[in-house]
Amino acid sequence: QKEVEQDPGPLSVPEGAIVSLNCxxxxxxxxxxxxxxxxxxxxxxxxxYTYSSGNKEDGRFTAQVDKSSKYISLFIRDSQPSDSxxxxxxxxxxxxxxxxxxxxxxQVVVTP
Amino acid sequence: KAGVTxxxxxxxxTRGQQVTLSCSPISxxxxxxxxxxxxxxxxxxxxxxxSETQRNKGNFPGRFSGRQFSNSRSEMNVSTLELxxxxxxxxxxxxxxxxxxxxxxxxxxxxxTVV
Numbered sequence: 001q002k003e004v005e006q007d008p009g010p011l012s013v014p015e016g017a018i019v020s021l022n023c024x025x026x027x028x029x030x031x032x033x034x035x036x037x038x039x040x041x042x043x044x045x046x047x048x049y050t051y052s053s054g055n056k057e058d059g060r061f062t063a064q065v066d067k068s069s070k071y072i073s074l075f076i077r078d079s080q081p082s083d084s085x086x087x088x089x090x091x092x093x094x095x096x097x098x099x100x101x102x103x104x105x106x107q108v109v110v111t112p
Numbered sequence: 113k114a115g116v117t118x119x120x121x122x123x124x125x126t127r128g129q130q131v132t133l134s135c136s137p138i139s140x141x142x143x144x145x146x147x148x149x150x151x152x153x154x155x156x157x158x159x160x161x162x163s164e165t166q167r168n169k170g171n172f173p174g175r176f177s178g179r180q181f182s183n184s185r186s187e188m189n190v191s192t193l194e195l196x197x198x199x200x201x202x203x204x205x206x207x208x209x210x211x212x213x214x215x216x217x218x219x220x221x222x223x224x225t226v227v
Contacts, residue, residue: 032214043116043202043218044155051214088155092214098145098160098206099168100216105154 003027006089006103015112019076023089023103026070030091030101033065035074038086038105047074047087079110114139116205116219124225130191133222137184137205143167144186145216146178149200158201161186162208193226200224 006023013019021035032051036044050056053067064073072091076083089103117136125131137144145168146158157170161180178188184205190197200223204216 034214034216036218043220046215046217049214090155094214098143098162098204098208098216099157099170100145100147100155100204101157102147102155 001026002104004089004091004101004103007106008104010107010109012109012111013079015079015081015110017079017110019074019079019083019108019110021074021076021087021089021106021108023072024070025072025091025101027091027093027101028070029093031094032092033063033072034090034092034100035061035063036088036090036102038088040085044088076108079108081110081112084108084110116203116217118201118203118219118222120222121220122223122225124227125193127193127195127226129193130189131193131224132187132189133201133203133224135186135188135203135205135219137186137203138217141205141207141217142184143206143208144180144184145204145206146186146188147202147204148172149202149221150198155202158188190224195226198224198226 034049035047038044060077062075086105088105090100143162145160160168180186200221202221204218206216
């Protein structure tokens with residue numbers, strides 16, 4: 001079993017809908033939770049990160065972390081065709097900042 | 113502010129050869145990490161360097177090695193290439209200290225094809 005599980009999709013939504021993405025994990029040591037966006041043939045781009053449990057909002061993006069359930073989510077409001085990409089969750093135990101454990105990535109397609 | 117630069121962008125090598133990939137981090141970043149990305153395994157951590165020292169290592173064979181120079185630039189080397197080494201190799205840099213320690217920024221990657 002992988003430390004971080006993420007449904008690979010694809011997830012198809014109409015423009016303007018809310019995109020809901022999530023990951024589960026098994027390692028209780030994870031304290032930092034990140035979401036990356038990766039377009040085809042590009043490197044991952046950091047969207048946002050949260051520390052421990054709680055919510056964080058940045059524009060159209062909201063990240064949620066529930067450490068008691070070992071479950072994290074990313075919501076994208078008012079989705080646009082330009083949001084079509086692969087979204088990767090990543091986690092770190094802290095202290096080892098450069099070592100991230102990634103989920104498989106979810107392919108999102110926003111249709112006009 | 114320049115981002116993470118990886119060179120070359122594309123490489124084709126023959127089985128048994130060796131290859132060296134280069135990464136220039138964002139100015140001021142002292143941590144450089146390397147990842148391998150394949151369709152089957154996703155993004156897998158190779159190793160991390162901080163101030164010229166390897167700080168973390170993933171579960172890859174000894175054919176994969178790296179180093180970091182005093183200017184934080186990093187190289188990774190793969191010897192005795194195998195077909196399964198074909199992948200996108202990504203480099204990420206981070207401050208690795210302070211409130212923004214966990215923010216890692218990736219380069220465009222080097223696409224390695226082994227034939």
